[in-house]
Amino acid sequence: MGGSFIFMDMNDIIVDTRQIEELLEGGARASEGDIALILERGSLGKGTSLEDAAALLSIKDEEALSALLKKAGEVKDRVFGKRVVLFAPLYLSNFCTNGCVYCGFRSANRSVERKALTPEEAVIDAKALEAMGFKRVLLVTGEDPRYGVDYIASCVEAIYANTGMRIVHVNAPPMDTASLRRLKEAGAGVYQSFQETYHRPTYEKVHPHGNKKDYDFRIKVMDRAIEAGFEDVGIGPLLGLYDHRFDCLATIAHSKHLFERFGAHAHTVSIPRLRPAESGLKEVPHPVSDLELKKIVAVFRLAIPSAGVVVSTREGAALRSELLHVGATQLSAGSRTNPGGYAQGKSLEQFSTNDQRSLPEVMSSVVAEGFIPSLCTTCYRVGRTGAEFTRKTVAGEMEKFCQANALLTLKEYIEDYAENGLREELGHTIEDGLGEIKDPSIKKALEERLKEIEEGKRDIYF
Numbered sequence: 001m002g003g004s005f006i007f008m009d010m011n012d013i014i015v016d017t018r019q020i021e022e023l024l025e026g027g028a029r030a031s032e033g034d035i036a037l038i039l040e041r042g043s044l045g046k047g048t049s050l051e052d053a054a055a056l057l058s059i060k061d062e063e064a065l066s067a068l069l070k071k072a073g074e075v076k077d078r079v080f081g082k083r084v085v086l087f088a089p090l091y092l093s094n095f096c097t098n099g100c101v102y103c104g105f106r107s108a109n110r111s112v113e114r115k116a117l118t119p120e121e122a123v124i125d126a127k128a129l130e131a132m133g134f135k136r137v138l139l140v141t142g143e144d145p146r147y148g149v150d151y152i153a154s155c156v157e158a159i160y161a162n163t164g165m166r167i168v169h170v171n172a173p174p175m176d177t178a179s180l181r182r183l184k185e186a187g188a189g190v191y192q193s194f195q196e197t198y199h200r201p202t203y204e205k206v207h208p209h210g211n212k213k214d215y216d217f218r219i220k221v222m223d224r225a226i227e228a229g230f231e232d233v234g235i236g237p238l239l240g241l242y243d244h245r246f247d248c249l250a251t252i253a254h255s256k257h258l259f260e261r262f263g264a265h266a267h268t269v270s271i272p273r274l275r276p277a278e279s280g281l282k283e284v285p286h287p288v289s290d291l292e293l294k295k296i297v298a299v300f301r302l303a304i305p306s307a308g309v310v311v312s313t314r315e316g317a318a319l320r321s322e323l324l325h326v327g328a329t330q331l332s333a334g335s336r337t338n339p340g341g342y343a344q345g346k347s348l349e350q351f352s353t354n355d356q357r358s359l360p361e362v363m364s365s366v367v368a369e370g371f372i373p374s375l376c377t378t379c380y381r382v383g384r385t386g387a388e389f390t391r392k393t394v395a396g397e398m399e400k401f402c403q404a405n406a407l408l409t410l411k412e413y414i415e416d417y418a419e420n421g422l423r424e425e426l427g428h429t430i431e432d433g434l435g436e437i438k439d440p441s442i443k444k445a446l447e448e449r450l451k452e453i454e455e456g457k458r459d460i461y462f
């Protein structure tokens with residue numbers, strides 16, 4: 001594995017393979033005392049150096065690992081409060097010209113029924129999600145020139161025009177700057193795309209043909225997205241393709257690159273673990289255990305405290321609950337991974353989901369774990385995004401907004417969607433959450449706004 005540099009221009013390296021490998025070698029040599037000091041630095045909630053993150057990713061000792069998990073949970077509470085954001089993915093199209101060996105949508109999979117929702121059908125699916133109480137949706141697509149940016153942008157616009165969705169995020173294949181600008185102009189919130197693996201030889205092996213074969217075009221997409229006007233971008237490794245320590249440290253390096261260049265860290269880091277897929281890989285090449293996944297979440301939380309850590313329904317219910325205690329901040333819920341899945345039921349999915357609970361069931365379990373389910377979309381809509389969001393979060397200024405807005409959205413959910421038992425459970429969560437608000441002026445304003453929601457007002461926030 002020689003050193004390979006990914007250049008933006010002569011002076012701008014995104015991920016330096018040799019540096020990542022050397023840092024991991026150094027990290028593996030960190031002593032007990034070193035780890036204790038690193039945890040102390042990390043627990044300030046200001047982020048860690050790549051060296052420190054490498055040492056944390058290399059932890060094997062049980063006691064040190066428990067200390068890491070505990071610190072990460074504390075940092076999460078301090079930075080974002082008790083809120084856990086809930087959202088749903090909406091698969092637009094599973095047409096794909098790429099050959100990703102792990103994915104059920106890859107072009108060679110002849111057994112998959114291909115479907116691209118029309119914008120009208122996307123609206124029907126989004127309405128089905130809205131009827132469940134969701135306020136944010138993540139549009140997901142395969143890669144096919146027939147369903148490129150104009151198609152995706154029309155779906156975004158149709159959903160805004162015809163549903164009550166407050167923010168539409170997009171996970172779509174990398175595109176050029178002009179296309180990303182078009183997507184942003186349609187109103188997309190976060191632009192998300194995963195590098196899958198930052199390890200070039202592995203990347204080339206698992207992406208044998210199609211546009212996705214181009215590692216450099218993919219790794220540079222976040223720079224293009226931000227240049228095109230996206231303030232918030234979402235990155236992540238597909239865990240299981242290569243050594244997770246390498247890919248997680250490279251993900252952190254990627255986020256640091258964005259921070260250095262634009263003043264904003266990645267808005268979210270997703271941690272998908274490879275799942276069985278129709279005609280996909282028979283075996284996971286580098287399996288990641290549940291405990292390793294917890295460690296990964298905790299390291300992301302300490303290394304990039306401002307980033308949301310997103311856990312999908314690829315993971316089972318029990319593990320998802322545990323991950324909330326070690327730094328995860330966002331959960332998808334009730335997900336279908338096939339186009340039209342909400343309005344028309346399941347057909348062939350991109351990968352099989354592990355947590356098939358409905359939104360009320362997920363809400364109930366989030367509450368049982370002592371957290372506040374949140375359907376908040378405020379920051380994207382009031383411009384608390386990009387560098388401003390990173391700065392405020394690290395300065396400890398977001399917690400009060402997050403907690404208060406989570407309670408407001410929960411109140412709306414109670415009024416409009418929740419049924420008997422859950423209404424009561426969520427009612428207690430609001431009372432407890434209100435009690436935790438320290439700032440008396442926010443507390444008073446929150447009480448007034450909760451009352452306004454009871455009287456019929458909607459979409460109010462801090």
Ligand code: SAM
Pocket residue numbers: 102103104140141142143171172173174193194196237238272273274275276277280314350351
């Ligand atoms: N087609 C676009 C792309 O590849 O960038 C975006 C959508 S793709 C459907 C979303 C993500 O699903 C991929 O980036 C990959 O990380 C993940 N994925 C693909 N196959 C998977 C599998 N078998 N198990 C878990 N996640 C998978």
Ligand code: SF4
Pocket residue numbers: 096097098099100103104105106107141142143173212
């Ligand atoms: Fe296509 Fe994306 Fe699946 Fe690759 S991961 S086959 S690009 S849908």
